[in-house]
Amino acid sequence: MADKSFDAVVIGGGHHGTIIAPYLAKAGLSVGVFERLDHLGGGVVSYDDTPAPGFRSNFCCHSTRFYGHPSYKEFNLYDEGLEYVFPDTNEGAVFDDGSSYVASAAFPVVNPKTGETSFNEENMQKTYEQIRQFSKPDAEAYLDLTETYKEKIRPLGFKQRYSVPPPWGTPDPLEKLMSDPKSGLDPSMQFMTCREIAYSFFESPELRILMLRGFLTSCGLHPDDVPGLAYIIGDLGMVLGWETASIPKGCSQSITDSLVSAGKKLGVEYFINSEVDKVLIENKKAKGIKLLDGTEIEARKMVISDNATPQLYLRMIGEEHLSRKMKLKVDSFFFDRAQLFWGPVAVHELPQYTAAKNNPAISAVPRTYWQPKDLAFLEDKYIHEIFLLGMPSKFFCLTFPDTIWDPSRAPEGKHSLMIEEFTAPARMFSRKEWRQLHDEFYDSMIDQWQKYAPNMTKDNFIGERIATPVEIQDTHLDMREGGWSEGNPGGSQSGRFRGLPGGYRTFIKDLYMCSSGIVGGPGVGRGSSYNCYQVIAEDFGLPSPQY
Amino acid sequence: MSDVLILGEVKEGSLDLKTLELLGAGKKLAGELGGKFSLLLMGDSVSGAADEALPYGPAKVYKLEHALLQGFKADLWVTSLEQACQEINPKILLMSHSFIGMELGPRLACRLNSRLTTDCIDLSIDPEDGLLLRTKPVSGGNAISVFKCQGEPQLATVRGKVFTPVETSDGSGEIVDIKADIDESIIKVASLEVVKEDIVSLDKANVVVSGGAGLGEEDGFELLEELREALSKSFGNVMIGCSRVAVDKGWISSDHQVGLTGTMISPDIYVAVGISGAIQHLVGMVQAKKIIAINTDPGCNMFKVADYGVIEDYEEIIPALIEKLEELS
Amino acid sequence: MTEIRIIVCAKEIPDPEAPLSDVSVDAEKMEVIVDAPQVISPFDENALEVAVQLKEEVGGKISVLSLGKKVSDTVLRKTLAAGADELILLEDDNFDKLDSHSTAAALAGAIQKIGDYDLILTGRQAGDWDSGQVGLILGEILELPCISLAREITIEDGSVVVKKSIPIGYERVKAKMPALITVSNEVGELRYISRTKMLKMMRGARSIPSWSAEDLGVTEEALQKMGIAALSSPPDMGRDCQLIEGTPDEQAEKLAEVFKALR
Structure with a gap:
C-alpha cells in the first residue's frame, strides 16, 4: 500500500522539476514533487548574508534569460515576482595590454515586462567600432554575421529550443541551416573543434580568445572539444553580444520562487528533505517511487525524473533493468567538463579598470573578463x-x-561580483588539496586582478564564498565531479544528441526524464522540461502549453 | 609456559582499568584454547598490584621488578619484556593499545620475529589451527579486517572500552618473580625531563563542543568557548574538542583532538561545528548519545551520523544560540 | 653546525578524508575500494614538514622513500616541491599488501643502500591501515635509537632532542644520531606548495629513480603479505538526522529547546 498517491510524481525539485510541475498541474493532474535537499530549485538558489553580512548572492546558477522561457508567460511569472533588469551591454573584456572590448546588444530588450526586443542599429555600430580596434575584417565579419543572425538564425531560436526534436534522419531547424549556403554555416562545422571554429570565423587574437573562453563559459568546452552546432551559435551570440544581458531582481532565487509560487497556486505539493531512492517498476511500467525512508508514493499516471542520466538509470531504476547497450551508453556519459572556482566576492568598491580611460563603457559590463592577450597559452x-x-x-x-x-x-554603497574561473574535476584532488586550492585561487585572483584594476587590493574585499567542485559535488548529486553542466555537454552530448535514446520518454513506460541530462541540455531556462511536458501531453492527451 | 599472557599496566600502584579489560579478553581466549591465562606486571614496584590481581583468576602473576623500570623508558622495557617472553614462552601476548603498548608492541614483534596486530576490537581463536584471529578497524574505520598471522607469541594490542573487565573469581593463582638482565647501557634514548601539561580529559566530558576546518580561523574557537560557558550553566563537564585539521593548523592543542589518533569519546552530547566528519573523526565520537551538527555543507558526513542538524554558518547560529541558552537558564 | 642527512618514509594512500559514500568493501577479494584521489599519508606529510624545517635550520639533504607495488610519482613529486632533495620510489610487484615487518625490512634495505644518514623520520601511523608499526620496526632492524610521537625536533651537537607526546604532557628526550623518529601531527601541517612551484617541479625533467626488491637485496621470502582472513563493512553509524530549519534566530531557538530537553 502506497503512503501517498498522485497522478504525476516528480523526482527532484531542481530547476526542471520546478518548471514541469505547474504545467502538469495546469493540465488538471495532481502533482507531488520530491526533493532531497531542504530547498527547491536545484542550482537556481540564492542565499542571504553571502558572501558577507548584508549581501545576497547566487550559489550556482547566475546568468539567466528566463523571461524568454515560455513558462514566463504561461504562469505570469512577472506577477509572481520575477522581474528582470536589462543592461544594454552584455559581454566585455579587459586585456593585459590595456585594451578592452565591450559588446552592445544589437537586439536590446525594449519592454522589460515582456522581454520584447528590437533591432538597434546604433548598438550594432558601437560593437562594430569595438571590434574594429582589433581587426577591420573581423568587424566586417561581425556585420555579416549579425545580418545572418537577424534573418536566418534568430527566427529559429525559439523553435530550436522549445520544441521536441524531430526523429533522427529528419534535420532539426539548425541542421537545415547548414544546407543553406547563405547561412554562414556549413556541415563540416558540426565536427570542428572550438579552436577550429574560432579560427574559421575570426583572425584577431582578441576575438579568437573571446570565442575560446566563451566556449568554456557557455558549456565548459575545451579548445580541442567539438562543440556542435547549437553551441557554435550560442558562443557567437555571446561573444558578439547580440542579445542583451538580463539580471533578475533579488538574484536567481526569484526564478525558483516565482515558479514554486505559481505551482502552489495550481495545487502542486512540494516535499523537501524527501530523498528518492528507487523508481517502483512493475511489468516495465513506472508505478511510483520509494523514498529513502521507505515511504512509497504511488504515481497513478506517470513518474518524471529531474535527475541526470547516471543517477536515474544506475540508482533509481537500477542496473538490473538496463540492457548492455543502455548500460554502456550510461557509462559513456562523462563528467569532466565545466568545473569552476565559482562564487561571489563582496567589495567596497567596484573594479576600476585602467582600460576604462580609453573605453569608459568597460566600467559597467554585466559579464567582464579580465585576461592576458595570450592566445597560445x-x-x-x-x-x-x-x-x-x-x-x-x-x-x-x-x-x-x-x-x-x-x-x-x-x-x-557596497558591491558584489560573481567570479568564474575554470578548474579540474573533483576527483583529481584530495579534500585537503581543494581547501588549499581554494585559498590559493582567492589570493592569486586578487594579485592578478590588480594588474587590470589597481584598486582590487586585498583591503577592497569584504568577503568571499567561492566554491570548489568538491563542494558542488557534495551538495548536487547530479553535478558529478562538481561540473555545473551535469555531464559533458559537447559534440555527441549537445543539441538533440544529448541523453539516451528515447529522449524524454525513457525505456520504461510512464517514466519520463525532464532534466538537463536530456535534449535541451544544461543551463537555466533550457527546453528539456518544457519539451518533456509536450511529450507527456501527447501521450496522455493533455492540453498543449498556451505559449 | 602460559597460553595467554597479559601485559598489565600499573597506575599509581594499582591495576589500570585497561588491564582488567585485557584480563577479560585473556580469560575468554584461554577458554577457547582450553588453556590458562596469566598476567605480567613490570615496573620498579608492582607487588601491590600483583596481590591485587590474584583474585581476578590468572594462573600466574609474573612480577618483573627492577629499579631501572621506574617510569617508562622504552629501551629498557622492551628488552625486559623480550626476556620475559623468552622465559614465559606464551602462545599469545596481549597488550593494551595504550601509549606503552603502542611503543612496545612493534619493537617486541620485531625482536621476537612475530607479527603484531594493533588496536584490535575483537579477538578469538581459530579452532582449525589455534591461531589468534585479530579484528581491527582499517581505513580509518571504513572497513573491519580480521588478520591471522603465523609466529609465536601471537601478538595484539587491544583498544580500550571494548572488552568487559574481568570479574573476580577463585584466585588460586600464584605470584612468580622473574628477573630482567638490564643495565643503563641499553638506554639509547635518554629522558631529559617530563613536563606535565594542563591536559583536557575529553573522555570525562558530558558535553563536547567541537570545532574543525569549517571554523575558518583560530578565532572560531573563541566563539565555541563562549558556547561552552553558556552550556556549562546547564551541564556539568562541558569541554572543547576539535578535529585533526584544527590541530594541524595550530589553532588548538592536540589534547582536544577527537578521533582515531586523538581521544575516543562517548559523551552525552557532541556538538560538531564546522566538522565535515572525516571517518577518522567519526569513529572517535559516533558513540555519543546525541550528536548535533552545525555546518554549511548539507552533504557532509557529519549530518549522516547526527541526530540534529543545522545547515547554517556557525557565526550566525552560535551567538544566537548562546543568547537563547541564557534565556532558558 | 654540520649538515644532516634525513630520510623520510612517505606512503601513498587514498584520501583519508573521502566521504563515506566513496568507500566500499569487496569482502570476496578482501579489498577496501576507495574512489578518491591518492595522497601522501597525513602523518608522513608531518614528518616531511619537520624534515624541511630541520634542513632550513641546520642545512642538509632530505631523501624521501615511498614503497608500494606501484607508486605515483605525480603524488610524491610534491615532496620535492616542498623541499626534499631526492625522491626514490621502491616499487615491486612483491611489495603489494606487505605486512608491517616486511615493509620495514624493504625500507631498511633501501636505507642501507643509501648508507649515509642521520635521521629517519616516519609518520606515527599510516592513514589507511592505521597500524603504527613500520617506523618502530624499522628502527629495531637498523638498531637505532627509536623515538615515537614526536611533536618537536631539534638538533644539538650530533644529537637529536625531541619533545614526545606522553599521556600527561610531553617528555623531552635525547638520542645520538643516527636515530629513528615517528612524527605526530603536532609538528604542524606540511607547508603549502604553490601551484607555480608545483608546476616547476612537474616540468622538471628530473627522473625519479625506482628500486626493486632485487635492488634492495630483499628476498621474496622476506616479504610476507598482511594476513587478512576476512574483510567486512563496519556497522552502519548513520542516524536519522532531524534538520532544524528557519532563520538563524529560529534555528537557535529550536536548538536551545533541544539542549533544554537533554538536560
Missing part, C-alpha cells in the same frame, strides 16, 4: 595546467558585477 597550456595543478598560472577570469543593476543584493 589559452590554446596549449590553460587546460593542461588546470588538469595537472587545479588552476592555470594565468587566469582568464570572468566577473559579473550585478549589483550595478540590482543594488538590492548588497548593503548601500
